[in-house]
Amino acid sequence: MSVGISRRDFLKGAGALMVSFGGVATLETIALGQGPFATHMSHIDPSKLDSWIAVGEDGLVTAYTGKCDFGQGMYTAQTQLVAEELCVALERVRLMQCDTSVTPDQGTTSGSQSTPTNFNDGGLAQSAATAREALLEIASRRFNVPTDQLNVVNGLITAKDGTRVTYGELIRGKHFKLTVNPTAKRIAVREWTVLGKPIPSLDIQELVTGQFEFVHNVRLPGMLHGRVVRPPAVGATLVSIDERSVEDMPGLVKVVVRRNFVGVVAEKQVQAEQAASKLRVNWSKGGGNLPAQRLFYEYMREQPSRDVLAVDSGDVNEKLGAAVWQLRATYQHPYQAHGSIGASCAVADVQDHKATIWSPTQSVYPTRSGVAQLLGLPADNVRVIFVRGSGCYGLNGADTVSYDAALLSQGVRKPVRVQLTRQDEMAWGENYGAACVIDQRAGLDEKGSIMAWDCETWSVSLGGRPGYEHPGNVITGSLVGFEPQTISPQAASQPTGELRNGSNIVPSYVVGCIGGKCGGAGKVRSERVLAHTVKSPFFTGPLRSPLRLQNTFAHECFMDELSAHVKADPVAYRLQHLNETRLMDVVKAAAKGASWEERPSPKSARLRRGVTSGRGIACVAYEGDNGYVALVAEVEVDQASGRVQPKRFVVAQDCGPISNPAGMRNQIEGGVLQGMSRALGEEITWDQNKITSTSWRSYHSLPLGMELPTIESVLINRSETRALGAGETAITVVAAAIANAIFDATGARVRQLPLVPARVKAALEARS
Amino acid sequence: MSTVTLKVNGHIHTVQVDPETPLLYVLGDELALRGPKFGCGLGQCGACTVLMNGDAVRSCITPVSAVNTAEIVTLEGIGTAAKPHAIQQAFIDEEAAQCGFCLSGVILSAKALLDRNPNATERDVRNALSGVLCRCFAHTRMFAAIRRYAKLRHA
Ligand code: FES
Ligand code: FES
Numbered sequence: 001m002s003v004g005i006s007r008r009d010f011l012k013g014a015g016a017l018m019v020s021f022g023g024v025a026t027l028e029t030i031a032l033g034q035g036p037f038a039t040h041m042s043h044i045d046p047s048k049l050d051s052w053i054a055v056g057e058d059g060l061v062t063a064y065t066g067k068c069d070f071g072q073g074m075y076t077a078q079t080q081l082v083a084e085e086l087c088v089a090l091e092r093v094r095l096m097q098c099d100t101s102v103t104p105d106q107g108t109t110s111g112s113q114s115t116p117t118n119f120n121d122g123g124l125a126q127s128a129a130t131a132r133e134a135l136l137e138i139a140s141r142r143f144n145v146p147t148d149q150l151n152v153v154n155g156l157i158t159a160k161d162g163t164r165v166t167y168g169e170l171i172r173g174k175h176f177k178l179t180v181n182p183t184a185k186r187i188a189v190r191e192w193t194v195l196g197k198p199i200p201s202l203d204i205q206e207l208v209t210g211q212f213e214f215v216h217n218v219r220l221p222g223m224l225h226g227r228v229v230r231p232p233a234v235g236a237t238l239v240s241i242d243e244r245s246v247e248d249m250p251g252l253v254k255v256v257v258r259r260n261f262v263g264v265v266a267e268k269q270v271q272a273e274q275a276a277s278k279l280r281v282n283w284s285k286g287g288g289n290l291p292a293q294r295l296f297y298e299y300m301r302e303q304p305s306r307d308v309l310a311v312d313s314g315d316v317n318e319k320l321g322a323a324v325w326q327l328r329a330t331y332q333h334p335y336q337a338h339g340s341i342g343a344s345c346a347v348a349d350v351q352d353h354k355a356t357i358w359s360p361t362q363s364v365y366p367t368r369s370g371v372a373q374l375l376g377l378p379a380d381n382v383r384v385i386f387v388r389g390s391g392c393y394g395l396n397g398a399d400t401v402s403y404d405a406a407l408l409s410q411g412v413r414k415p416v417r418v419q420l421t422r423q424d425e426m427a428w429g430e431n432y433g434a435a436c437v438i439d440q441r442a443g444l445d446e447k448g449s450i451m452a453w454d455c456e457t458w459s460v461s462l463g464g465r466p467g468y469e470h471p472g473n474v475i476t477g478s479l480v481g482f483e484p485q486t487i488s489p490q491a492a493s494q495p496t497g498e499l500r501n502g503s504n505i506v507p508s509y510v511v512g513c514i515g516g517k518c519g520g521a522g523k524v525r526s527e528r529v530l531a532h533t534v535k536s537p538f539f540t541g542p543l544r545s546p547l548r549l550q551n552t553f554a555h556e557c558f559m560d561e562l563s564a565h566v567k568a569d570p571v572a573y574r575l576q577h578l579n580e581t582r583l584m585d586v587v588k589a590a591a592k593g594a595s596w597e598e599r600p601s602p603k604s605a606r607l608r609r610g611v612t613s614g615r616g617i618a619c620v621a622y623e624g625d626n627g628y629v630a631l632v633a634e635v636e637v638d639q640a641s642g643r644v645q646p647k648r649f650v651v652a653q654d655c656g657p658i659s660n661p662a663g664m665r666n667q668i669e670g671g672v673l674q675g676m677s678r679a680l681g682e683e684i685t686w687d688q689n690k691i692t693s694t695s696w697r698s699y700h701s702l703p704l705g706m707e708l709p710t711i712e713s714v715l716i717n718r719s720e721t722r723a724l725g726a727g728e729t730a731i732t733v734v735a736a737a738i739a740n741a742i743f744d745a746t747g748a749r750v751r752q753l754p755l756v757p758a759r760v761k762a763a764l765e766a767r768s
Numbered sequence: 769m770s771t772v773t774l775k776v777n778g779h780i781h782t783v784q785v786d787p788e789t790p791l792l793y794v795l796g797d798e799l800a801l802r803g804p805k806f807g808c809g810l811g812q813c814g815a816c817t818v819l820m821n822g823d824a825v826r827s828c829i830t831p832v833s834a835v836n837t838a839e840i841v842t843l844e845g846i847g848t849a850a851k852p853h854a855i856q857q858a859f860i861d862e863e864a865a866q867c868g869f870c871l872s873g874v875i876l877s878a879k880a881l882l883d884r885n886p887n888a889t890e891r892d893v894r895n896a897l898s899g900v901l902c903r904c905f906a907h908t909r910m911f912a913a914i915r916r917y918a919k920l921r922h923a
Contacts, residue, residue: 001905070867091873200863204808208859209852210803210843214869217802225797250769250786267798341807341815341903342869390805390815391867391904422808641889664862670866673905696901704814704874705898708907 046104049178052127053082054358056136056202057153058088061086061093065124066106068098068362068386076202078124079659084187085128088155088167098364098386106554108363108465115196129184135454138170158684173311189657189719192394196719198662215387216345216359218417223347225269226408226418227276229262230475233689234537234647238262240665247279255279256411259477263408265416273276273421290537290688297332297437300458307492307530310506311499312528319452319526323443329561331440331554332752335460335684336433337699338543342390343396343425346627348405349415354381359402360389363465367399370471370669371406374480393674395465395474395541397429403476426699427691430476432543434459438554443526447492448566450577453510455555459547460536462486475539487533503547503623504732505531508621521580521621538684538691543672545728548622549735553753556618556736560601560743567600570617570740583621583652586630589652590617593714594632598725601744611638613647617739618733627729628654628716633737634709637745643760644742646676646709654716655726661715667715668730676709677702681754772832776801779847787833792816794832803843804872806902806919813896814900818842824873824880824896843872846879855879855917862913872923873900880912886921893918 039540044051054062063082071077075095080231083090096102132152139145139157142165151158158164170643189196206212231237238260246252246264251271256263262281268274291299320326347358348371355375361367364384372379388397397420409416420429423491436459443452461483463473472482499512499519506512510527512520522525545552563573571591577583590596594615614637619630634648649672681700685693693699735753743749748763772781778798782797788808795801795818807815815826819841847853852860855875865871874897879920881888881896888896893914902910 073866111923200860201865203868204860204863205852205864207869208843208856208875209847209849209866210801210872211849212868214805215801216805217796219797219800268786269784270787270794339903340869341813341867341901342805343808345806385921388867390869392806393903419806422812424809610837666863666866666909669908670905673907674903677905695810696808701901701903703898704900704902704907704910705896706907707894708911711908 018225026323026341044102044104047179049127049130049134049180051104052124052180053131055085055131055167055171056166057172059088059092059166061088062096063093063124063128064096064103066098066103066364070360070362070389070392071387072202076199077659077663080194080197080221081125082128084192085125086155087152090194090199096114097523100364100368100382100384103364105365110364112566118295120475125183125186126182129178129186130178130181130461131265133181133184134178135167135170139165142170148323161490175380188692195659196657198658199660200662205593206607210590212443213387215347215358215389216342216419218347218358218387218422220347220349220415221235223415223417224265224267224412225272225417226263226265226405227272227277228404228418228424229259229264229281230424231283231286233283233286234290234691236283237286238280239284241282241510243278246278248277249275249278254412256408258407260482261476262403263411263418265408265412269419290686293686295437300437300460300534303534304489305458305534306487308531309495310501310513310529310531311495311510311520311527313513315526316452316454316528318455320441320443321583323451324443324446325565326441327444327562327565328439328441329751330559331438331557331707333436333528333550333553334753335538335683336543336678336682337426337436337693338393338396338430338433339426339602339682339699339701340396341422342388343422344389344401344429345417345419346398346405347415347417348402348407348409350375350406351413353377355406355409356383357402357406358386358387360392360398361402361637362392362398363397366468367402369468370466370477371400372402373471373482374477375401375406377412378543391474393544394433394546395431395543397425399466400429400474400476403471403474406712407476407480412639416645423694426694428551431463431539433543433546434461434536434540434550438551438552440554440558442558442562444562444566448568450509450562453507453524454527455505455507455529457505457530457551457554458531458532458534459550461533461540462536463539464541473539484539486535492530499624500557504551504555504620504623505529505547506624507559508580508583508599509559509574511579519624521583523626524577544671545732548620548728549675549732552620552732553735553739555740556620557749557751560740561749562650564601564743569598570601571596572598574617580621582628583619586628586652587619588619589714589716590619590632590650591714593652594634594648594650596632603738606745606747607639609639611636612745613637614741614743614745616737616744618736618740618744620732622725622729622732627724627726629729629733631730631733633734633741635738635741635745637742638762639746639764641687642757642759642764643757644680644738644760645707646738648710648712648714648738651715651730652714652716653726653729655724655729656717658715658717659723664715664726665713667726669711670726671731672711673702674732675731676738679735679738679753679755681756683754732753763767774832774835774840775837776840777842785832787831789832790828791818791832791835791840792827792909795827795840798913801842801844803845805869807870807905812899814877817873818875818907819880821874822883823876843875854920855913858913858916859910862909862916864906864909864913866906870900870902870904873908874902882914882918882921885921886918888918892901
């Protein structure tokens with residue numbers, strides 16, 4: 001399909017009949033909920049109904065969404081949403097996802113924001129509701145009956161006297177100029193027939209039979225194959241290339257160089273691979289300066305930093321000084337990888353004045369903008385079509401490989417498919433989840449209650465999502481000379497406005513007061529949270545539950561240490577300091593589900609050798625108010641080896657009204673096990689010059705053959721509230737719950753992730 | 769380049785390729801098959817798994833020249849969306865996938881084991897899957913699906 005195609009042509013080409021909504025530009029604008037990420041004007045005006053919904057003469061509904069599915073179930077849930085609001089059967093809805101020529105700009109699919117964005121009062125939901133109301137309105141005029149006396153089921157409108165008309169018949173041949181009506185009435189949750197049901201993922205048949213088209217399967221006529229050649233060390237720059245080193249390589253089409261970007265294009269994949277490994281490239285000695293991994297957490301503290309005070313009651317030091325007990329602890333979280341199962345891949349077709357990219361990106365419009373800047377084309381001449389890649393949990397190599405493909409295709413003016421190697425993906429493809437070091441201090445009064453909490457964190461940042469303006473935020477963009485965003489050192493100022501806890505930097509147990517307004521989930525009044533961000537030597541980005549997981553690990557482990565210090569039951573002690581009922585409810589529900597035995601940790605009758613077991617809890621109000629979760633972990637610890645084996649997880653979760661319980665359970669189970677793998681073994685490693693965790697031998701993911709813990713989910717369905725995100729909640733608390741369970745079992749506290757046997761063993765040996 | 773003849777999913781194909789080409793690339797690029805995927809190219813993840821005379825092999829590290837007369841079956845070769853194989857049906861029934869990219873490794877490794885040894889124990893299954901990764905961590909459902917298929921084989 002060519003670039004610059006109109007949506008009308010697209011619809012015709014796709015076999016759907018003319019859309020009869022829309023047509024005339026309107027000045028009326030409405031606030032469409034587009035999530036927290038900035039979006040730019042696209043030629044698809046989100047205020048117009050036909051930007052979102054088309055009803056064909058055959059009654060088939062086509063819906064357009066800027067939130068795409070990469071395995072988290074958004075395709076199915078959004079199809080349910082449209083079917084529900086338009087009162088048509090699920091099979092009658094076709095969802096078009098993320099294509100800059102046909103879908104509205106909804107920024108990036110991320111941060112568990114898709115459900116809130118498209119399911120609350122904007123986007124897709126409101127458009128479908130507008131369309132339903134409009135159709136009823138037309139029918140009411142045709143039958144001369146008020147709309148409330150019309151009934152609609154499966155796209156068929158029936159009046160009391162039995163007269164009926166289908167959607168298709170109603171709109172046939174007519175045009176309506178409609179804008180999305182922000183007050184169109186939504187279907188009440190109690191009347192849902194499609195939403196809220198455990199609908200199996202709509203693509204599962206194609207997936208299990210190998211027929212689903214991933215971006216890796218995109219093949220174009222005349223398509224060539226590309227491989228990239230990345231620098232051998234962080235910071236190395238290109239000096240020269242010896243093209244003679246590959247001159248006899250069969251099938252080689254071209255060596256493409258742009259500043260520090262090097263790649264090869266060949267007729268076949270294997271030829272591209274051979275040429276990439278044969279190509280002699282002279283790189284400057286840029287490396288040699290990486291901070292030693294062993295000392296990295298200390299290194300972070302010494303760097304110039306950008307500081308933010310999230311809360312500061314001003315009296316923390318005084319209260320800590322007056323406390324009966326003062327406790328402190330430091331927690332450390334490593335860099336971790338997305339490690340998507342498929343190394344990233346994209347296909348680009350760049351011609352003289354236009355480009356089309358088939359990309360697994362989570363952000364088609366921002367990627368369009370980045371590619372346009374890389375290629376020197378106007379954004380309007382670039383079309384980015386989302387085609388699903390393998391599961392992505394933030395910012396894997398999807399954006400970078402889209403740039404790679406664009407550059408290589410521009411070099412040869414032919415369609416090029418680029419497949420990163422596993423090593424490329426792990427060392428020069430993705431933006432890692434950030435390393436963090438977190439200091440906690442708390443003061444307890446004579447009854448053992450927390451009277452002051454002081455938290456100081458250091459995390460790292462370099463690059464991130466490119467957005468519309470910063471292609472240098474991912475590796476390929478920076479190789480061709482765009483600067484990555486990084487921090488500029490700045491001292492903290494006193495917090496103003498409302499509490500923002502999007503990164504869960506503020507523990508759940510403090511009041512979170514700024515200027516008299518308290519947005520925290522807890523009761524501790526004396527509070528200070530100071531965050532430092534320092535420049536990262538490696539590219540970083542949002543990895544599933546970015547910083548929320550790191551911070552929650554520190555908060556929830558520390559809370560456990562405090563309750564152990566005063567010999568309180570960890571559940572009761574949490575409840576005692578919480579104020580937010582939704583968070584308290586999930587804590588109670590998880591404890592109940594796990595038949596939690598009320599007692600302090602560590603358990604009293606514990607063996608000092610052999611295999612011992614314990615339980616731990618952790619909870620969080622995800623992003624402060626975007627989902628509530630508590631998890632009880634039961635683990636076994638082999639004290640001889642330090643090996644930790646989780647046996648059972650009980651998760652209680654409240655994410656508002658549940659769109660699809662099957663999908664939510666699937667997300668919880670996946671999140672919990674992914675969290676377990678990350679907690680137990682995952683860590684990016686490096687030497688003086690470069691990343692060394694570049695394969696599954698050096699970056700340790702738990703395989704399918706691992707011993708599986710049981711996972712029980714307790715879903716709290718709050719149909720009266722707003723929809724919240726569910727993709728990142730459960731994973732946020734896993735590491736803390738496991739570490740707390742290890743402590744319960746053994747009395748040994750491990751404050752650094754991952755909880756590898758050697759580290760656990762060392763903590764066991766350090767027990768008094 | 770040389771001429772290689774392969775039997776894949778019941779059909780004979782003749783292709784012109786460098787004999788060193790990994791079987792995976794031949795299946796994807798020359799035969800346009802979608803089942804086997806590039807995950808690591810190192811034999812470490814399973815995403816490229818195919819059946820070769822009934823054994824699960826990693827097509828990313830198998831040169832096409834090593835195939836000879838062996839019969840290759842890919843994920844799409846055992847069943848279709850309209851008529852899935854019993855093990856695929858078990859995955860559908862258990863909704864055992866998130867992104868689904870890893871499924872060739874999971875389904876074909878389990879199938880190869882259970883078809884050969886219907887009495888395989890849970891431990892055998894775990895062993896067979898010890899080199900297979902699913903980064904979405906849909907493990908729980910996948911195991912439920914495999915158990916379902918194991919029961920069928922056993923019965
Ligand atoms: S792609 Fe073959 S084992 Fe990973
Ligand atoms: S379902 Fe995504 S890797 Fe397995």
